[in-house]
Amino acid sequence: MLTIRGLFSVGLNLAVATSVSGHSIENTHGFCHAGSCSNENILLQRGHATTALAAPGQRRKRPRGVGSNVTSDVVINATEMRRAPKTVQIPCTIRDFRHDHADFYLPEEGPPGRSFGHVKGCVKQQLGPDRKPVFHENGTCFNSSASFAQWYNDAPGVNIHDNFTMEFLPNEFGGLTYDNPAFFPFDGKAWGNETFEHNYWFTMEMHVDFVYVPGSTFAFKGDDDVWVFVNGSLVMDLGGVHTPLDGALSLDDLHLIPGEKATLDFFFAERQPVLSTFKIDMRLKLDDAPLPMPERTCMIWGDPHVNVFDSVDPDGDAIGASVVNIYGHGDYWIVRSRAISIQGRYNATQWSIDGQSATRAIAIGGRFMRGHTLIIEAMDGQMTWDGDAILQDFPSSFAAEGLISASYHELEEPIDKAETHRPIYGVKLDLPHSVRVTVNRWAKHLDVLISMRPQRGGQDGHCGNLNFNATDDTLESISARMNLRVSAQDSLFPVDSLDTAEVTEKSIADCAPEIREQAQAHCEQMQVNGDGEAASEPFIKACVYDACFGGEDFAAQ
Numbered sequence: 001m002l003t004i005r006g007l008f009s010v011g012l013n014l015a016v017a018t019s020v021s022g023h024s025i026e027n028t029h030g031f032c033h034a035g036s037c038s039n040e041n042i043l044l045q046r047g048h049a050t051t052a053l054a055a056p057g058q059r060r061k062r063p064r065g066v067g068s069n070v071t072s073d074v075v076i077n078a079t080e081m082r083r084a085p086k087t088v089q090i091p092c093t094i095r096d097f098r099h100d101h102a103d104f105y106l107p108e109e110g111p112p113g114r115s116f117g118h119v120k121g122c123v124k125q126q127l128g129p130d131r132k133p134v135f136h137e138n139g140t141c142f143n144s145s146a147s148f149a150q151w152y153n154d155a156p157g158v159n160i161h162d163n164f165t166m167e168f169l170p171n172e173f174g175g176l177t178y179d180n181p182a183f184f185p186f187d188g189k190a191w192g193n194e195t196f197e198h199n200y201w202f203t204m205e206m207h208v209d210f211v212y213v214p215g216s217t218f219a220f221k222g223d224d225d226v227w228v229f230v231n232g233s234l235v236m237d238l239g240g241v242h243t244p245l246d247g248a249l250s251l252d253d254l255h256l257i258p259g260e261k262a263t264l265d266f267f268f269a270e271r272q273p274v275l276s277t278f279k280i281d282m283r284l285k286l287d288d289a290p291l292p293m294p295e296r297t298c299m300i301w302g303d304p305h306v307n308v309f310d311s312v313d314p315d316g317d318a319i320g321a322s323v324v325n326i327y328g329h330g331d332y333w334i335v336r337s338r339a340i341s342i343q344g345r346y347n348a349t350q351w352s353i354d355g356q357s358a359t360r361a362i363a364i365g366g367r368f369m370r371g372h373t374l375i376i377e378a379m380d381g382q383m384t385w386d387g388d389a390i391l392q393d394f395p396s397s398f399a400a401e402g403l404i405s406a407s408y409h410e411l412e413e414p415i416d417k418a419e420t421h422r423p424i425y426g427v428k429l430d431l432p433h434s435v436r437v438t439v440n441r442w443a444k445h446l447d448v449l450i451s452m453r454p455q456r457g458g459q460d461g462h463c464g465n466l467n468f469n470a471t472d473d474t475l476e477s478i479s480a481r482m483n484l485r486v487s488a489q490d491s492l493f494p495v496d497s498l499d500t501a502e503v504t505e506k507s508i509a510d511c512a513p514e515i516r517e518q519a520q521a522h523c524e525q526m527q528v529n530g531d532g533e534a535a536s537e538p539f540i541k542a543c544v545y546d547a548c549f550g551g552e553d554f555a556a557q
Contacts, residue, residue, distance in 0.1 A: 096190035096201070103147050120237045126234070127232045200271075207266075210285055212285075222268075222277040224240065229266075306462045333461035339433065343492050363375045368431070461484065
């Protein structure tokens with residue numbers, strides 16, 4: 001017989017401690033699966049608590065729990081867990097699907113049938129190396145492993161990616177609550193409502209880091225599928241297409257070490273056009289979460305030029321007038337924060353005119369990569385992970401557990417709209433801290449998109465300081481704030497750049513009139529954003545500059 005103790009908020013946010021014994025419950029992680037809980041626990045979920053929560057700072061006996069044959073004491077830390085938190089905003093990723101996806105349903109396809117009801121075992125017990133759930137071959141939740149692979153990964157033509165900020169409000173028990181009985185973040189957007197009142201058929205994922213403190217809890221109530229992983233292991237399994245179910249988790253039962261960092265990964269799906277209930281109650285000491293600011297994108301392209309974070313929206317469209325033009329050779333900071341290091345190597349090629357630069361490589365490392373380094377070079381070079389070659393085939397993929405998911409394949413559109421060469425050799429990266437990177441590999445240079453939110457403690461580099469003010473991100477302003485050149489001790493590249501020349505800046509006035517006229521017409525035609533609007537004047541000028549001085553490498557592509 002198993003004894004389950006969960007600490008969670010239920011009903012009218014009544015915090016209770018449960019102790020249920022004498023019932024056989026499938027449980028290996030210290031939580032009660034909804035649909036398999038005892039009658040006593042059902043009563044508790046209706047607000048009829050049988051055991052009161054110990055007062056803050058008091059000891060309460062820990063019942064004999066799963067995976068443990070002894071009784072131990074747990075102290076709820078009043079300072080850590082009962083202090084009323086401020087409102088917390090956590091960035092999430094949502095993806096919209098059409099109703100005809102193989103794993104989603106219309107009203108006439110209701111139960112009985114595949115996936116309906118509370119179905120456990122749909123995903124494996126461990127997250128995959130890309131920090132996403134792994135299809136379980138014996139499960140009955142999905143049409144196929146291929147269809148499930150689209151749930152939490154971008155699939156052009158199948159789903160539409162967007163960002164969603166979930167705002168948690170403090171509750172009276174020192175925790176945080178997000179409660180939305182009509183959770184439809186895609187209403188009127190993406191694929192649209194498809195003749196229904198709401199836009200159903202979507203998935204959501206949320207990733208948080210926290211410091212474990214005794215008394216930490218996590219609870220969910222809603223529909224449909226929900227899977228929660230702590231440190232990569234499945235601890236809450238509410239799979240299936242079902243009416244709202246409850247799941248509660250006491251992290252005290254997971255053998256975590258107080259004071260140490262841990263991860264919580266939350267995955268949700270709304271698969272039928274009936275209800276969308278969503279409630280999370282949690283008491284977690286969140287640590288180093290990205291600031292709840294809108295995501296912005298930095299674009300590095302051409303000769304090279306940089307459209308800073310504050311000048312480019314998440315789709316890569318120019319929205320501001322700040323373009324940083326780079327003429328020097330060597331290794332420079334693209335993004336530098338306390339946790340994130342992204343460096344660019346700018347050098348001339350044999351095709352460059354008068355020694356103009358090109359982005360020859362980027363290197364990604366820092367604390368958020370846990371000491372690992374990824375380097376991507378142009379087509380005449382290679383891609384490496386800690387010095388070992390990766391992504392050598394086209395197409396191919398690479399993943400490192402909890403750190404990186406990389407795919408190397410042909411892209412539909414280039415980052416630099418003026419590029420006409422095909423195929424487009426593209427690298428897409430999903431990295432920690434919700435950082436996403438897209439790279440176009442050309443013969444002798446790279447074009448790069450970096451998408452992220454503002455980082456705690458600030459950031460700077462050629463991509464700017466991401467403070468939503470493009471006027472302070474001129475090259476002169478950035479250079480006044482920091483030394484943009486990467487020192488030898490900070491370099492992520494295994495070999496120092498031998499080319500560190502400063503190149504005299506040319507102006508468009510130095511361009512031959514006939515070439516300039518052709519370039520102007522071409523760039524105005526090609527540099528149009530996703531809304532059909534022309535790019536900013538500095539953006540057009542940068543494009544013309546490339547055509548004039550970028551050499552054959554740019555003109556031929």
